[in-house]
Each structure stands twice: as structure tokens, then as C-alpha cells.
Amino acid sequence: MKRYTVELAGEAFVDPLTAGLAVLTLLLQWRTRLNTAWFIAVAAAIGPVRALITG
Numbered sequence: 001m002k003r004y005t006v007e008l009a010g011e012a013f014v015d016p017l018t019a020g021l022a023v024l025t026l027l028l029q030w031r032t033r034l035n036t037a038w039f040i041a042v043a044a045a046i047g048p049v050r051a052l053i054t055g
Helices: 002-012 016-031 036-054
Strands: none
Touching: 016 036
């Protein structure tokens, strides 16, 4: 099971923004009681904004 998690992480963290968001989300989940749906919604909003900025 660990091997698949490592493989998924290697394919998911493709740039510094993605890795930073993952770390920030992990810290916020650990320190707050925010619903996971908020993290998903924010990440879904960041994607198109980033695509517009980077062209």
C-alpha cells in the first residue's frame, strides 16, 4: 500500500505550487477543524486562476 501512495505523490506533485498547497492543506487540517470540502473547493478555484495567469 505504501508503494502506491509514494507513486501517486510522485505523479501528483509536479511543481512547487502543488507541493506548497499540499503542505499548507496538511498543516491546516492538522491545526483546524475545517471541512475537507473547503480545501477541495479552494484547490479547484486555484487551478483555473493559475491557468489564466500562466497562459
